[in-house]
Amino acid sequence: MNRILTASEHLMWLSYRNSPENVTLSATIKGSFTIDLLTEALAWLKLRHSRLKVKIVTLHQNQPQFSLENVPPIPLRVIERRGEEHWCREMVEELLYPLSWSEEPLLRVLLLHSSDVSNLIITFHHCIGDGLSGAYLIRDILQFIGEPDSPRELLPDLPPVDEIIPDITRNWVEEDLDNSIKAESILTATYRNNHEVNSSETFPLRLFHWTLSSAETTKLVARCREEKTSVHGALCAAFLLGIAAEIKSQEEIILRCHTPVNIRNYLTIHVGENLGEYITRPVTAHRLSQKTDFWDLAREVKYKLNQVVAEGKLFDDVLKARALLSSNSKKGEETSDARDIGGIDIVITNLGNLNIKQQFGKLQLQEFYLMATGTKSLPLFIGVATLQEKMCFICRYQESLVPGTNAYNIKNIAMEQLLTALVEVG
Structure with missing residues (x-):
């Protein structure tokens, strides 16, 4: 794993x-376990996943490289759990606090500990993993602690995703980069006058969370099947309509939704449950008016995401990265904000129904929440994970772009749209 990025x-x-x-x-974990056992689990995790053995060092001309040399154990911090909402407050800090990537592994762990219920929070560098990777890491930890007789399998050190995409003849050209969305999002523009964004201001992130019951989640899955769309399409429709209703525009508007898409099944080798950033990031644009139908919009979202696959655009992120680095190296520039394409109203990342059991010996996995920091220009980010038919949501909003009252309103309208659509007569 000593290699150039x-x-x-x-x-x-x-x-x-x-x-x-x-x-x-x-x-959220019900049941007791010792800190020593968690420490052993993290040592095992570092052996199991090769990307947890490295830090990043810089070579000549500031070239970054993964290095196995003198990498300490995975950092673990343990504090006393203080109530049901404690984890959400700590998660904000974890999202904003940089990893010591040049000195430590690219993962750290925080445990909010109590005798009966604990919150295990893991944070890792996005260049080594995606949300599904994180779900597997938590499953691995709980299995080690709760099921000591379970198999201890080491995973192979796989090539990076750039080297296992299919052969592609389609190339990015400089025009493609120049035509990337740079405009301000409608959602951001709506509230900009209420709170002028100061570039020197700290990153004012806030989080709140909620769940759909097993009964509601089951009904949603069944209704989406009837309507010939996906659960993700329905979730996007709900939040897009929520934004449109909160903006209260009398005219048609175009909203842009960013959906991380799992590409594990499209690579040239089987990556299985390996840690890696196996996603692409298409942005779909949707025209909304006061007459927009919920299920028509949900089907449109599904269709547009399917088109990404059909048109061979699943690997555009890799091609764009190559083109950007090549273009900027020729100009002697850096690309520190290259992923901040702007113009996005909302990100909805949905892990789907996680193939993870809830019981690990005497430990029970009760709830599961996923979030990423995102860029400074992004107003709303929704993370969704379904665990044993219970859908867990978390919303990250940036207070300087969307006031808290409006973020909560969008969520409330979205959930009302979703639940109303479930009971409508087809």
């Missing part, structure tokens, strides 16, 4: 130096 990893590292690009997951 590939283009997509390098781009994320450059972006990270501008502001954190953390992925953070929180798991």
